[in-house]
Amino acid sequence: MSGLADQQAALVAALTSGGAVPAGIDGARFEAARVALLRKRAGEVARQWPMLAAGHGTRWKLTFAEWAATRPSQGSLRDGWDLARDLAARDALPAVAAVELAEREVAWHYNGRNAPSSRRGPALRATGGAVAVQLSGRVWTLRRPS
């Protein structure tokens, strides 16, 4: 690896995975950039997952930033999906976000590693107290969490 490749890899690791700030870079300024990046990512995920963000209200950016601090971006669609699944597994997914997640789980196939793709067959999913069904591309919510 060249010097530049090493420098760049260390910087990205520090920004996205909590690695050490590369020597010689101002720590306070680096921290400001890291926080700004998480805030920007939170805004991008909110556009893809409006109910996930809305369900958290004013705590959204903080919730996302805590979760994303050591998780490099996989794109805002996948980031929001992964976070929603994590929250659902911990019974911490807001009700409106559970409906949003369930509706996507039935419409798309997402294995947590690759880009989501449209489902070809029908699907029924329950997540976070919400239940959704998809038939021939049409989605119905059968149950909303109380």
Added chain:
Amino acid sequence: MADTPPPYGVGIGWRPEIAGFVEGLPGLRFAEVVAESVHAHGELPPGLQVLLDRGVTVVPHGVRLSLGGAEPVDPERVTHFAAVAERLDAPLVSEHIAFVRAGGVEAGHLLPLPRTREAVDAVVANVRRVREQIPVPIALEPIAALFDWPDEELTEAQFIGEILDRSGALLLLDIANVYANARNRGTDPLELLDQLPLDRVAYVHVAGGAEHQGLYHDTHTDAVPQPVLDLVGELSARQRPPALMLERDGDYPPAAALTAELDAIARASGYPSVT
């Protein structure tokens, strides 16, 4: 000169959220679209097609090529970029002097390069790879950075100048980045303007930002501050660029506020209003 094309004047970054507003600008002749947001072959977003049909020049602006990455630019990304440029019939394309991924990890953001000769070599090599697939000129945009690398070998003007000279690229000058960097480094933005090759400016970005805890952030989601408009005036007095465009990326204000910002850019640059 008789064969110099007429300048485009004031433009705007096309975004789906403000497509209706942009479509309603009667004098618009120049716009930019994020290249990665356009399908290479599928249908164009309706608002964008309307602009093209009207003869508005639409430039694809790449944000994910990572031209400053130590590794070669991803050929698939270049192919997509080229296809979009062709679809838009763009007279030029643009990207950043920055990197966005390293070691297989996405940063999710434009990151600054160390101003070293090795970094100049990396950018120049990647621009060459892009130009093998894209026949139209490419303009390169220096970014706003909240921090600098240690042990830099070149000043910002030298770094930009060397990259442009060796790659043959044009300059996409973001005047808000000039302001942000100067303010955060405590340097004089006019000094940088005087050192840059202004005759190579293809077009100019104008954007808003905000201060947080003593640092100015180039957010694109806040209003354009007066000092940035003042720099538009300073730049235009030195050499007026062929086009200047408002770059807004979120927290979209009411149409009247966007109109006011476009008109302010027109006044500061001496171009006619497009609203």
